[in-house]
Amino acid sequence: MSKSRRAIQNFLELRKKGLEILTAKLDTINPKAVLKRGYSIALKKGKIIKNASDVKIDDMIEIMFQKGEIKSQVKEVKNDK
Secondary structure, eight states: OOHHHHHHHHHHHHHHHHHHHHHHHHHHHOHHHHHHTTOOEEEETTEEOOSGGGOOTTOEEEEEOSSOEEEEEOOOOOOOO
16 A cells, blocks of 8 residues: 555544544534433423523423423423522
């Protein structure tokens, strides 16, 4: 194998490993991966609810799980101060 061919193979191998690392990092923040770890995602009108103050009593919300989702009506809101 020629020196230039080895250099190209090494370059491609390093790029491949770098891509694998980036893919693994992306998988850790992928919403579907978060659900697989047992978390849920709460939504109001398709937007993620980040704080209790994002909802009001009687709002309809959706909660997504790894398998399925539920629709709920807010009965109480407790905001941290």
